[in-house]
Amino acid sequence: xxLSSWIDIDPESDFSLYNLPYGIFSxxxxxxxxxxxxxxxxxxxxxxxxxxxxxxxxxxxxxFYRDSLNDFIELGVEKHAVVRKVVQRELAGQDSTLREYQTxxxxxxxxxxxxxxxxxxxxxxxxSLEHATNVGRIFRxxxxxxxxxxKHMPVAYHGKASSVVVSGTPVHRPRGQIQKSPGANPSFKExxxxxxxxxxxxxxxxxxxLGQPVSVNQADSHVFGMVLxxxxxxxDIQKWEYVPLGPFLGKNFSTSVSPWVVPMEALVPFRVDGPxxxxxxxxxxxxxxEQNLDINLxxxxxxxxxxxxxxxxxxxxxxxxxxxxxxxxxxxxxxNLRIGDxxxxxxxxxxxxxxxxxxxxxxxxxxxxMVLADGGKxxxxxxxxxxxxxxxxxxxxxxxxxxxxxxxxxxAIELD
Amino acid sequence: xxLSSWIDIDPESDFSLYNLPYGIFSxxxxxxxxxxxxxxxxxxxxxxxxxxxxxxxxxxxxxFYRDSLNDFIELGVEKHAVVRKVVQRELAGQDSTLREYQTxxxxxxxxxxxxxxxxxxxxxxxxSLEHATNVGRIFRxxxxxxxxxxKHMPVAYHGKASSVVVSGTPVHRPRGQIQKSPGANPSFKExxxxxxxxxxxxxxxxxxxLGQPVSVNQADSHVFGMVLxxxxxxxDIQKWEYVPLGPFLGKNFSTSVSPWVVPMEALVPFRVDGPxxxxxxxxxxxxxxEQNLDINLxxxxxxxxxxxxxxxxxxxxxxxxxxxxxxxxxxxxxxNLRIGDxxxxxxxxxxxxxxxxxxxxxxxxxxxxMVLADGGKxxxxxxxxxxxxxxxxxxxxxxxxxxxxxxxxxxAIELD
Numbered sequence: 102x103x104l105s106s107w108i109d110i111d112p113e114s115d116f117s118l119y120n121l122p123y124g125i126f127s128x129x130x131x132x133x134x135x136x137x138x139x140x141x142x143x144x145x146x147x148x149x150x151x152x153x154x155x156x157x158x159x160x161x162x163x164x165f166y167r168d169s170l171n172d173f174i175e176l177g178v179e180k181h182a183v184v185r186k187v188v189q190r191e192l193a194g195q196d197s198t199l200r201e202y203q204t205x206x207x208x209x210x211x212x213x214x215x216x217x218x219x220x221x222x223x224x225x226x227x228x229s230l231e232h233a234t235n236v237g238r239i240f241r242x243x244x245x246x247x248x249x250x251x252k253h254m255p256v257a258y259h260g261k262a263s264s265v266v267v268s269g270t271p272v273h274r275p276r277g278q279i280q281k282s283p284g285a286n287p288s289f290k291e292x293x294x295x296x297x298x299x300x301x302x303x304x305x306x307x308x309x310x311l312g313q314p315v316s317v318n319q320a321d322s323h324v325f326g327m328v329l330x331x332x333x334x335x336x337d338i339q340k341w342e343y344v345p346l347g348p349f350l351g352k353n354f355s356t357s358v359s360p361w362v363v364p365m366e367a368l369v370p371f372r373v374d375g376p377x378x379x380x381x382x383x384x385x386x387x388x389x390x391e392q393n394l395d396i397n398l399x400x401x402x403x404x405x406x407x408x409x410x411x412x413x414x415x416x417x418x419x420x421x422x423x424x425x426x427x428x429x430x431x432x433x434x435x436x437n438l439r440i441g442d443x444x445x446x447x448x449x450x451x452x453x454x455x456x457x458x459x460x461x462x463x464x465x466x467x468x469x470x471m472v473l474a475d476g477g478k479x480x481x482x483x484x485x486x487x488x489x490x491x492x493x494x495x496x497x498x499x500x501x502x503x504x505x506x507x508x509x510x511x512x513a514i515e516l517d
Numbered sequence: 518x519x520l521s522s523w524i525d526i527d528p529e530s531d532f533s534l535y536n537l538p539y540g541i542f543s544x545x546x547x548x549x550x551x552x553x554x555x556x557x558x559x560x561x562x563x564x565x566x567x568x569x570x571x572x573x574x575x576x577x578x579x580x581f582y583r584d585s586l587n588d589f590i591e592l593g594v595e596k597h598a599v600v601r602k603v604v605q606r607e608l609a610g611q612d613s614t615l616r617e618y619q620t621x622x623x624x625x626x627x628x629x630x631x632x633x634x635x636x637x638x639x640x641x642x643x644x645s646l647e648h649a650t651n652v653g654r655i656f657r658x659x660x661x662x663x664x665x666x667x668k669h670m671p672v673a674y675h676g677k678a679s680s681v682v683v684s685g686t687p688v689h690r691p692r693g694q695i696q697k698s699p700g701a702n703p704s705f706k707e708x709x710x711x712x713x714x715x716x717x718x719x720x721x722x723x724x725x726x727l728g729q730p731v732s733v734n735q736a737d738s739h740v741f742g743m744v745l746x747x748x749x750x751x752x753d754i755q756k757w758e759y760v761p762l763g764p765f766l767g768k769n770f771s772t773s774v775s776p777w778v779v780p781m782e783a784l785v786p787f788r789v790d791g792p793x794x795x796x797x798x799x800x801x802x803x804x805x806x807e808q809n810l811d812i813n814l815x816x817x818x819x820x821x822x823x824x825x826x827x828x829x830x831x832x833x834x835x836x837x838x839x840x841x842x843x844x845x846x847x848x849x850x851x852x853n854l855r856i857g858d859x860x861x862x863x864x865x866x867x868x869x870x871x872x873x874x875x876x877x878x879x880x881x882x883x884x885x886x887m888v889l890a891d892g893g894k895x896x897x898x899x900x901x902x903x904x905x906x907x908x909x910x911x912x913x914x915x916x917x918x919x920x921x922x923x924x925x926x927x928x929a930i931e932l933d
Binding site for chain 1: 664669673692694704729730754766769796846852858933
């Protein structure tokens with residue numbers, strides 16, 4: 102099927118008719134509300150609902166007049182499919198209410214994007230074999246980088262939901278305890294190893310009750326959509342604190358997500374098989390079907406005074422653990438996921454050294470500094486560097502993208 | 518000052534005039550709402566507000582007609598002090614509206630208690646030196662049980678907010694991956710090492726903006742009150758999964774809290790100095806004043822068919838890290854705490870072997886089973902065991918308690 106619209110959409114646009122991602126936006130005349138991206142526009146779904154676009158489908162207007170998608174998500178997958186279909190038809194068709202009321206379209210450049218989802222809990226996985234191997238080599242043991250549990254379960258930890266912010270939010274260089282060398286007392290200072298982590302995030306769309314696991318075969322139906330995710334990290338803080346209870350202040354100062362949530366339906370064309378898993382996983386983790394996604398990812402760095410350049414190109418298609426396995430594992434003990442939970446993939450690194458999804462890996466923990474086009478060197482991020490992540494799937498004419506996830510590093514805040 | 522009331526309050530009651538804790542209750546005729554415990558009664562603060570008890574103080578009725586304390590907490594410390602003072606005066610005085618309208622009082626036995634706070638994020642610390650030493654000895658190295666960072670920072674990790682439940686909620690025995698011996702492949706089964714952890718929890722009462730640390734000297738003003746907390750744990754699951762990212766499924770299947778939140782003001786009489794800290798902590802962690810609490814804690818175990826017996830008596834007064842240090846540390850990197858965040862102390866163990874706050878420690882990981890009064894033995898918890906935690910401070914006539922935190926272990930749920 103090839104879709105076309107009366108709206109002029111750049112063929113290179115992330116926001117094609119096949120995508121239709123959801124977000125929360127506001128503008129000079131509009132309070133925060135639910136919108137849908139198309140080309141360089143946003144469809145004001147609140148206003149569209151108000152004039153009756155969805156009136157045949159028992160979808161209450163109010164869910165669109167919210168500052169998060171949570172209430173809309175709660176309507177369930179059938180209502181989401183309706184909204185998607187109606188908008189798709191409206192955009193494709195000539196006899197279109199949207200076309201008639203073009204005030205329902207807001208230019209993206211005139212809108213402010215907000216955090217799309219009220220994050221209930223944030224869980225971050227560690228599902229790239231290449232990343233886990235690289236990090237294990239640097240932080241622990243070059244000979245045995247992978248821990249014994251890694252190929253048996255999608256290892257994960259809980260992060261802080263409060264510090265998940267939307268693209269565009271700057272990140273101040275955090276301070277913390279840093280140990281200069283083994284055995285030394287820690288000192289208190291700004292991190293000198295500020296890093297990004299290239300990840301994608303899943304938004305949970307259906308809750309499971311406490312005590313009731315979600316089986317690996319039903320896990321698909323518990324996902325609403327995906328975002329890009331930057332898990333900002335301070336490696337020196339992380340290294341000193343993380344044993345034995347895991348990462349804490351090295352991570353929880355900020356996690357950024359893209360403003361547009363791409364619905365799982367839009368990602369179907371990019372589904373592929375994941376890599377073989379050896380040893381065989383336990384039965385509760387045995388998934389079937391195409392569970393991985395072939396999505397082109399890139400990370401660009403722009404120094405404060407310089408121009409942007411791509412420093413990493415990666416793809417989640419080889420992630421060792423897929424989303425169904427992650428959900429099955431997360432809930433196998435009865436743990437309840439709620440609408441609005443954010444599940445990160447963990448850093449998405451490939452085997453090529455240009456595909457490493459963090460400075461830690463790209464520069465071998467600073468041992469091999471990166472040389473930028475302007476001659477500048479980077480072991481880790483410097484103040485006023487901007488990190489921008491982009492992602493899109495492409496299959497024939499069908500292009501579905503995530504827009505940009507961007508954040509600038511600002512100097513540490515003055516303490517009182 | 519000695520307070521007395523026209524209500525008959527048992528001198529042994531946890532809920533004296535000095536306490537006045539907040540909770541969320543409902544009854545046959547009342548939807549969930551804010552209440553305050555006094556003796557064996559609950560004051561219906563919603564109804565009390567409606568008839569004008571707080572009308573001179575600009576406190577909106579609506580905050581009491583909620584199914585969580587969050588909106589009430591958001592009013593701020595001055596309004597909380599007003600409510601407390603008005604109720605205290607009402608209960609002590611002869612010329613009392615509450616006395617006139619005794620329908621504002623609900624017997625606790627006729628009420629259902631709910632989770633008092635909508636938990637925003639749950640962070641659990643690890644602040645008992647004795648517990649960290651005991652666990653380090655069992656899980657890691659008997660010679661060097663304490664890790665190098667432990668005396669430099671209040672180590673912590675993030676838990677799952679969704680699975681925090683109120684007292685009375687049973688816990689189903691979780692399943693998960695368990696490694697029988699080093700090098701073996703894991704198998705999937707029910708935990709055979711189900712445990713409790715005796716903790717107290719702090720409810721954050723004032724948010725800090727992302728990027729803005731709370732200084733150790735201002736941290737006090739960010740706490741609303743305290744609860745009892747049982748951090749249910751599955752030790753065999755935990756042991757296999759926790760390296761390198763920390764506890765996950767071994768903990769997040771359930772965390773219980775007591776229904777009554779004791780305001781910090783009620784705990785002032787029990788404030789004591791904490792233990793000396795050596796080596797000296799970094800400046801951002803140097804607190805002053807009496808930051809610890811002298812509170813009698815106990816844990817009782819009741820087998821399904823047997824009678825209850827106390828298996829642990831402890832006290833948080835010797836916790837190595839105090840709450841001001843915990844908040845200063847948690848936010849020093851700019852991490853934002855929000856109203857409704859729950860901060861656990863971590864297991865509160867003393868030096869006496871009867872004061873260990875978990876089965877793991879009490880039975881030396883099962884090596885020295887506990888013999889119960891009915892002759893039964895326990896390495897860890899068995900199905901239909903009920904764990905009840907209690908806590909109270911006593912200073913002269915002044916008694917302030919937390920009520921009970923109770924939960925029964927039920928068999929694992931059948932999987933589809």
